[in-house]
Amino acid sequence: MSKAGELLKPLLAPSTSRPSASWFGPGKNTTVLRDNFDITTWLAMGALAQGTAFLLLGRLSLLPAFTLILFRLLTTYLQTINILTNPHMSNIIPGKFSAQIPQPDGTFSAQPANSSIVVFHIGARTNHPMGLLAPGYKDLGGYFQSMAKQLDERAEEFGFLGMTSWLDAASRSSSNGNLSVGYFRTLEGLQAFAHSELHRKAWDWWNRTVKQHGHLSIYHETFEVPKGAWETIYANSHREGLASATFKVEGEEKWVSGVVDASKGVLRSAAGRITRGSGGENEKYGEVEYV
Secondary structure, three states: OOOOOOOOOEOOOOEOOOOOOHHHOOOHHHHHHHHOOOHHHHHHHHHHHHHHHHHHHHHHHHHHHHHHHHHHHHHHHHHHOOOOOOHHHOOOEEEEEEEOOOOOOOOOOOOOOOOOEEEEEEEEEEOOOOHHHOOOHHHHHHHHHHHHHHHHHOHHHHOEEEEEEEEOOOOOOOOOOEEEEEEEOOHHHHHHHHOOHHHHHHHHHHHHHHHHOOOEEEEEEEEEEOOOOOOOOEEEEOOOHHHHOEEEOOOOOOEEEOEEEOOOHHHHOHHHHOOOOOOOOOHHHOOOOOO
């Protein structure tokens, strides 16, 4: 175990350009489109396409589907026995780590949760039979996309640290809600964004058209979390949640990740990470790695 007061150890190298927020990942649009229809609808559309192809091409129409399934099975097997690289393991950070907020100069102190943080949830859902094609949903999605882009481009001005995108996959079988989880340095920064020209434009559009779009749901939740009252832990994980945030170094064109080693020292336990303990609280249970 590290000595008391030892500085937290970063695991990722700084960057000379600000990485885009995880919200802009390549799978976002595909996931939303897939969720727009029930699985029975997707199966029926596939059956219709296959049936039409069979009428036109006969048994040859089975070849593309058979080839694709065979390819997927073979690829999965080769990945399982480590002959091919498993793309789902790309960018995994092995072991136990935490997300912390660095000091203005990009270094980390010995104290976890050493800064307050604002967590912002904002979401939308269409309750229309046409799903994504519902009246107004394209406009709503366009405003969301533009505002996310503005946050990314003016991150320093608004104290924006990063944002991730999630799908509420448990509420119903299709057309689930989309949730974006954003992180800000201060409530003042979030408020500055809320009163910026683009957000005001979106706000005005909603107020002007809300009576026409009763099938559209929107919501947000804001949490201002004080210093010493939050904690994070990840094991063999991608950079999810706060771990996906980046922090600009004061006076330099350099950005650092908040990912730090949590395998030893004060970050070993939840009590230590939330400044209620030393990190050794779980040693009485023996070798307990991921709590």
